Each structure stands twice: as structure tokens, then as C-alpha cells.
Amino acid sequence: MLLSIVIPAYKTEDYLEECLDSILISDRYDLEVLVVDDGSPDSCTAIVNRYMESDSRVRLYHQSNSGPSVARNNGLHTVEGEYVYFMDSDDKLTSGGLEAILNEIVGSSPDIVFFEYELIDDSGRFICHDPLASLFPMTDHPIDAKTVLGLLAENKLRDYPWRYVARRSLYMNNSVEFPEDCYFEDLATTYRLVMHANTIRFSSKSILQYRQRVGSTIHGSAATRFKSFEDANRLVTKRATDIASLYPELEKVSKRGELCFFLWASFDLHRELQKDSYKEYGPLLSFVDSLMQERVKKGWKYMKFRDLVKFLLIKTGILDLV
Numbered sequence: 001m002l003l004s005i006v007i008p009a010y011k012t013e014d015y016l017e018e019c020l021d022s023i024l025i026s027d028r029y030d031l032e033v034l035v036v037d038d039g040s041p042d043s044c045t046a047i048v049n050r051y052m053e054s055d056s057r058v059r060l061y062h063q064s065n066s067g068p069s070v071a072r073n074n075g076l077h078t079v080e081g082e083y084v085y086f087m088d089s090d091d092k093l094t095s096g097g098l099e100a101i102l103n104e105i106v107g108s109s110p111d112i113v114f115f116e117y118e119l120i121d122d123s124g125r126f127i128c129h130d131p132l133a134s135l136f137p138m139t140d141h142p143i144d145a146k147t148v149l150g151l152l153a154e155n156k157l158r159d160y161p162w163r164y165v166a167r168r169s170l171y172m173n174n175s176v177e178f179p180e181d182c183y184f185e186d187l188a189t190t191y192r193l194v195m196h197a198n199t200i201r202f203s204s205k206s207i208l209q210y211r212q213r214v215g216s217t218i219h220g221s222a223a224t225r226f227k228s229f230e231d232a233n234r235l236v237t238k239r240a241t242d243i244a245s246l247y248p249e250l251e252k253v254s255k256r257g258e259l260c261f262f263l264w265a266s267f268d269l270h271r272e273l274q275k276d277s278y279k280e281y282g283p284l285l286s287f288v289d290s291l292m293q294e295r296v297k298k299g300w301k302y303m304k305f306r307d308l309v310k311f312l313l314i315k316t317g318i319l320d321l322v
Helices: 016-022 044-054 068-076 095-109 145-153 168-172 189-196 222-246 248-274 278-302 306-314
Strands: 003-009 033-040 059-063 084-088 112-120 125-131 164-167 200-213
Touching: 003 016, 003 068, 003 095, 016 033, 016 095, 016 145, 033 044, 033 068, 033 145, 044 095, 059 068, 059 125, 068 095, 068 168, 084 168, 095 200, 125 168, 145 189, 145 222, 145 248, 164 168, 168 189, 189 222
Parallel strands: 003 033, 003 084, 033 059, 112 200
Antiparallel strands: 084 164, 112 125, 112 164
């Protein structure tokens, strides 16, 4: 088996068929599709059962509701493919996405290959291409791990698990799993895979349409937003520390990326909580403000001048956060 696609599913009955159809477009591809039912109360299981009746490549794994990290980990230990790809059940592959994946892994046999993606809205309408695509080192030759870790550390390359395909052995041989009970779990996995990879490639092909929809995991209540803020900053700090430990010459880049990520997350949280929950979450916002000032005081020397100016303009209300 060449490729396994793992898809956690929870309350996505409106999108799951479109997701599966985008993968199973042809029966000539050597792959398996494992849908992990995360205790979904809707008709996700019935939908998958219907697909299993007509396509032997589709499999179903049941678990009690435990979140996407547990679902991905269970899928990782269940599938049999040489390569594994994780995607969300409300997203879909582009028309040539599957072919691009298979052409890349058959043609060059990389440990990891990163692809581009597209953003679509809740109804499936195109929004834009990957906004950071221009920062990719497009080349026909493999990219070294140090370069890729530098891009990750500076947040120029996002950690999303659905933007790359990796050898399953890279996960298994290095005990790389998604942390449980945690938001932004991809911050804890992608860089570790890169650290252990021998051959890394970038492709200019867009393979996925990522759906931005209201009600998805990171667009929940104020309490959810604050937990995601805490998780993200804890994980990005660990990522920066680990990268700088492996490559001391990347310490400044890692520190700058860590601080810029924290400031972006802080402003974003502040904006979200002020919409309708300021009185209830006032103490939390005060805590975030004080933490922000403390971290800028300690880390301003790592920031680029334009980032420091942007921070001051946003902080004083002259510039809006976009």
C-alpha cells in the first residue's frame, strides 16, 4: 500500500461526502482511506458505511469522542500505507490533488513533501491561494532540514498536517504523535518530523481546499479561544527551544518567531474576547496584556524593526489587527 489518508470525522455530515468524493475520483490509485469516527452523533458513520459497500479502499474506525489528535493517532496506528496524509472531513482535495501527491512520492520518494493549498468559504467558494506560498524555496532539488526548520520557526511555513505527506515510518520510528487534549497540536508534530527527515521537498501544486467555516474547532467560545491561546503559546515555545537546541545558529530566528506568534495570538484573543465578553473575561485580558508587555520587554531585541513598529501601532490602536 503506497498511500493512506486518515480523516477524523465529527459532526461533518454536510461535508463528508464531498471530502470522500474528491479522494475516490478514480479506482486506479493504490491507496486506502480511513475515516475515524470520533463518536460523531450525526450520520457520518452511515455515510462511510455506504461508501464501504462500493469501494474496498474505504475503511472505518470507531472511537468515543476524544478529539482530532486521538483520532489521528489511532488512524496512524491502524493504516498500512508507506506514506500517510491527514486531512479534515470538511475539506476536500483539489481536482488534481491526489495525482500530484502520488506523482511526487512515486517520482522522488521523499521523506516529506510540502504542498500548497487553497482557502474556500463555508459554501465551497474560492477565497484565495496559500498566502505564504511566495516564501517557499521552490526548487527541483530536496531542501535541507535546517532551512525548513528556519521557515517553521519564523512562521513562514505553517505546520498544518494537511499541507504535507510524510512516510509513516517517520512517525513510527521517532515516536511522533499528536498531543491529546490540546489545540494547535500540529505545532508539536511537524517540526519533529522535519528534524528526522533525510529528504524534504516542496511542490507548487495545490492539493487541498481548506474550508473556513463558523463553528469549527478554533472558532468556539471565549473559554475555548483562551485555551487555544495557552496551548499554542506553550507549543510554539517548545518548538522554538527544540529548534534552537538542534541548530544554535537558528536561535535568533526561533526567538523572533516565538515572540511574533505570541503577539499575534495575544492581539487576536484580545479582539475576540472584546466582542461580547469583555466584562466576564476582563481579568484574563489584563493577564494577557501584562504577559505581552513582559515578553516584549525581554524579547524586543530579537524582533525586526518593522515588526516592533507594527506591534506599537497595534498596541496604541493606530493600526488594526488584520
